[in-house]
Amino acid sequence: MAYNLSNLVLDHLKGLSPYSSARDEFSERAEIYLDANENPFSPYGRYPDPSHLELRKSLSALRKVSTENILIGNGSDELIDLLLRLVVRPGRDKVLYFTPTYGMYRVSAEIAGAKTLEMPLSVDFNLPLGPTLERILKDPDLKVVFLCSPNNPTGNTLPKEEVRQILSSTSALVVVDEAYADFAKESSLDLLETYENLVVLQTFSKAFGLAAARLGMAYASKELIAYLRRIKPPYNVSTFSQSLALERLKSYETVTEQIQKIIKERQRLEKALAKLPSVLHVYPSEANFLLVEFSESKEVFQYLLSRSIVVRDRSKEVPRALRITVGTPKENNQLLSALKKYNA
Known part of the structure; x- marks a missing residue:
């Protein structure tokens, strides 16, 4: 079955009208803001930019990915949660990950009510490509596949050809978690134009040294990012975190x-x-x-x-x-x- 995002997104979310905040309705600059019920006497009284536009522009320039293909989250964990919330039918749909790996894939999947499928990595910690995996990837109830590269806790990068095989073999979303990619020789970001079911997660917590700021990035198709924007909290990333990230990008x-x-x-x-x-x-x-x-x-x-x-x-x-x-x-x-x- 070919990948079709509309087949994955839960029906009750397809027509969802997202919450429209004051800063969504007016994103230009003004002298006086009387639209968001903020405390006018506080230097920290203004709500942050809910679209994270300046940060997405800076990331776009760095990673060579359109701003429309980028979503900012309160850490990658929030992005994982949003992805699962978007496509998983509790008690029915399945999420696949390969062990040993980052433990939040299992936790987040179970919170979303997914059936979790664990497959062990090979002896050298690569993907166990073979008939069993092929059958799982063809399962119509499989909605998300998590790949961690470089993998935590093993440290190895999954060969890109193996990532390609997974992407080509399933109609599910394939999430490549690249929290440590800045220390590695290659990234899967260049596969975004070829595979619409690819989601690449990155973070400011590791190489950028901003673990305290809690900032994650999802790179994916414009259509998928648009759906995720509908269901994310309006002010999920603080002004302070966005400012810290922008300063860090300026001193890259x-x-x-x-x-x-x-x-x-x-x-x-x-x-x-x-x-x-x-x-x-x-x-x-x-x-x-x-x-x-x-x-x-x-x-x-x-x-x-x-x-x-x-x-x-x-x-x-x-x-x-x-x-x-x-x-x-x-x-x-x-x-x-x-x-x-x-x-x-």
Whole structure:
């Protein structure tokens, strides 16, 4: 069955009239605003731009994607929620994701009432392309497929040809979560013109260093973005967050310099960790973290905690594995020093 967005969108949302805020009805500049019941005495009394137009323009210039193909969310989690809310019929429709991966796909799908389908990634953490997956992708009740690339917690990027195969094989929305794409060699953004069922998620939380601002971006077809705009909250992203993101985009050279520093530190950490006796394997990564298999992961985790160093225990998803975020050179040196003492 060929992709058709109208077949995916829930019937009760197709004719939905979105809430029209004061700032939607008047988006020009004026001297006096008496339309939104705001406090006129407060310097923070004005509502934010609900369309995030200036931010979308800046992202459009950076990513070479039309503003009409961009939606801004209160973190990528809000965008995931909106996508599921748009197409999932509770108790009937299915959502597919590949484990180990970002846990919010499952949580968000279950909140939306979807039937969740989990498929394990291959031994090298690539997609399990084969007859079973082919049957699932043809299921008319499959509405969303989540692909995380670079994948969390494994750090590897899914080969673009495998992403293409998934996009070509299903009438469902295929959501490629690229939270860590700025640290990787390639992105799926260039596939948007070819595949109408593709949604690419990115974020300001990682490479841009604005995790506190809670800003995510969805890149998709104009038709899908228009539907999502109808159902999003009117003022979902604050003026402060939009301003921070715009300032960060203006200093993008600084962002790229920081990305290169993080990649350099990641490479240094990878080499140093691989030499430690307690380390069994350091998985290749194109993100800002490393997944590391230890002979005694629980003991190492507790040992680091005792030295005020917090890493993430991922042993439930990948046996004996800890996920280590790349820190500053000083932080990384302290981590390595602690691990060397543990191995002494």
